[in-house]
Amino acid sequence: MSTPLVEARGVVKRYGPTTALADGRLTVLPGESHALVGRNGAGKSTLVSILTGLQAADEGEVRFDGDPAPAPADRDAWRRKVACVYQKPTLVPELTVAENLFLAEIHAGKTRRLNSRDGRGPGGCPPGKHSINRQPLNRGFISWRRLRAEAAELLATWDVHVDPEARTSDLKVEDRQMVEIARALSFGARFIVLDEPTAQLDNREIERLFTRMRALQQSGVTFLFISHHLQEVYEVCQTVTVLRDARWIVTAPVAEMPRTALVEAMAGETVAEQAVHTRNSVSTAPILLDARGLTSDAYQDVDLTVRRGEVVGLAGISGSGKIELAESFTGLHTPTSGTAQLDSERLPFGDVQAALKAGVGFVPRDRHAQGLVFGMTIGDNATLSVLDRLGRYGFVGTDRKRGFATELIDRLNIHTEGPDQPVSDLSGGNAQKVVMARALASEPRLLVLINPTAGVDVKSKESLLARVDSARDDGTAVLVVSDELDDLRRCDRVIVLFHGRVVAEHPAGWHDRELIASIEGVAHG
Template sequence: MSTPLAEAQGIVKRYGPTLALADGRLTVLPGQSHALVGRNGAGKSTLVDILTGLRAPDAGTVRFDGEPAPPLADRDAWRRRVACVYQKPTLVPELTVAENLFMSQIHAAGPAGPGLRGGRGPGGRPREEHGVAPRPVCRGFIAWRRLRGRAAELLDTWDIRVDPEARTADLTVEDRQMVEIARSLSFGARFIVLDEPTAQLDNREIERLFGRMRGLQDSGVTFLFISHHLQEVYEVCHTVTVLRDARWIITAPVADLPRAALVEAMAGEAVTAHAHTRDAVPTASPVVLDVRGLTSTAYRDIGLTVRRGEVVGLAGSSGSGKVELAETLAGLRTPTGGSARIEGRRLPFGDVRAALDAGVGCVPRDRHEQGLIPGMTVGDNATLTVLDRLGRFGFVGTDRRRGFAAELIDRLDIHTEGPAQPVSDLSGGNAQKVVMARALASDPRLLVLINPTAGVDVKSKESLLARMDSAGEDGTAVLVVSDELDDLRRCDRVLVLFHGRIAAEHPAGWRDHELIASIEGVDHG
């Protein structure tokens, strides 16, 4: 067996009374994609922080290529060994790709200086052989032409097809991820941690990302892949390590570990798939949402209804218009034509407050950017939609808010120290439950859910979907947009958008290949 590229043994980490890791272990061999999985709170983030030099372990060892990890203060040494591409991007959106790639190296020493750190490219050959010579950008003044040229060389070296002069904010999510990977490679790191890289991608984008990963692996790059989507582990990874309750549980070749066994290792118990079991919504049930001729640049002539107590899914690729349609109904966008009514009353567009007043609750697609205010508490975030109910004349009763928030915490089974805990302290699954709690707090007539289980663990996912089920059972009309087949299986019917139009409708009980064929525009006759 070759020397592990990265190895952690016996890692222990405490934060005050909290034991974040009791026995963290990981052995990653060069050239592989190694999955790290576990429920939120299992210790994955803590282990990644220690592997990337952001935290020191209280006990245990970390080694790279058989050598001890560098001192925590030596950031350059860490950058040469490992990098993490986080779910939340770290690029500066208003800068170009080239500026982001070399932002930390713009002030390199003069003409004889080291320039880019790390001297090996694909196949282990010196970087100069691949057209990315280790020379600095400038001294004092930025040589923009040289900066752009070096960026183009770096991207070409690793076969990353992104325009170095493009504004980063204009890139797709997958291209931004590849730019972050290229930036890591420019320092010499050949061990890249990907933290939930597919959470905001559709099926086609995921396949492209996996293809790029395989190409980089062939060039000598090794990945630690963190995902809650277990099917992806089987598609792209060679080996998987499971953490549970802050401890190492198992490391095994992916091919030798059936999906049921992997889920059981993560959960500590057998987890069975949930099928649609609710009774069909009567056709006489009143229509809550009535959409007619709704049109925008993303979708055209949309007509649909959702009845009281009905759960309707929206499926499609990223260019289908499904997310834009849902965001329109939640007040986040304005269409160019058509209408929508909630229980017979016109639904206002382009105004979130007005949509909320009309009876729409929403879980947006990105809890980091749209769903939470990180500087506020759990209670503050959960009750933002109902402040008018908790006080008079603009004043909010503290006790009433705390009590209402406590009820929501109990209702959603949010694992927290209480309403006063900062929401930024919560795991991903519990943070998403706070977003769901806020959407339900106003007792909406229509609940719009956009990727409601993205980036959460198995048990949190089941809890969130159970809340979706119970909302329908309570008489709420539910519209759920998701790329996850498990989410859509809970729906009474699924509408498929293709190139901005509703192309198919599948009643409960559909088979996977039927829905996927509709999403991809394949007609099975």
């Protein structure tokens, strides 16, 4: 057996009286993709923060290639060992790809420029290539020509097909991730942590990411892959480690760990067969959402109805128009033609506030960029959509808002110290519940959910989907856009878009192969 590239033994981390990690263990071999799984709160993020040098362990040890980990203050040494590509982008959106590649340090959304010098060039090139302030200099000034040339060289080295002069904000999510990976590799790191990298990708983008991962593995790069989507573990990883309740549970080859055994290791209990969600017939219920002839740059001539108490899924590949169509009902887009009525009243397009007042609740696709205000509390975030109900003349009663927020916290089972806790303190699953709470706070007639369970653990996913069932029971019309088959199974029917057009409709009880064939364009040529 070769020397582990990364090894953690008996790692303990405490925050006051709270033990975030009681027994962290991990052994990652060179050149493999190693999955780290567990429910939110299992200790994954804490272990990663220690593996990347952002925090020091209280007990235990971390080794790289058999040697002790660098000292916590030695950021240069840590950058040469490991890098993390977070679910939330850490590149500076206003800068170009080339400028981002040569920033000295970015982690967890913070950027820092260093004054020391580094001997490595792009892609591990010979010493003297450029400074660790990373921008190549000419008489003390940045040489923009060399910066672009070296960025192009670095991207080519790792087969990343992105324009060095493109603004980072204009890149697709998958390309931003590859830029971050290339940036990490340029420091010399060959161990990359991918934290929920597929949360904002569709099926084809995910497959492209996995193809790139496999190619990088062949070049000697090792991955720690963190995901709540267990099917991805089986697609791209060779080994899996499970954490539960802040402790190591098991490490095993993926091929020898059946899915049921993996879920049981994560949950700590025997997994029963998935319950079949019974649905009352809604075929005679009144129509709440009635859209006719909707057309835009993303979709063409779409007719769509959703009845009271009905859950309708929208599925399709990237570029199918499913997200743009759903976002149109929330006021984010204006179709070029067509109309929509909500409960027999004309639904306004292009005006989010007007859509909210008309009775539309919304869970956006990206809780980081669109769903939460991270400088505010849980209570503030949960009640943003109903402030006009909590006060008069622009003044909001503090006690009334706190009480309303507490009811939402209890209703959604959000694990928190209370409504005054910063929302930034929450795990991914609980943060998503806050977004859902705000959507439900206005008691919407139409609830639009886009990727509602992206990046959350098994338990939180079930809790969020249970809210969909509750909304159905309350007579709400629900529109669910998702690439997750488990999300779509809760739907009374699933409508498939392909290149902007509705091409299929599947009633509840569809088989996976049938739906996937429609999504991929197999069933309709």
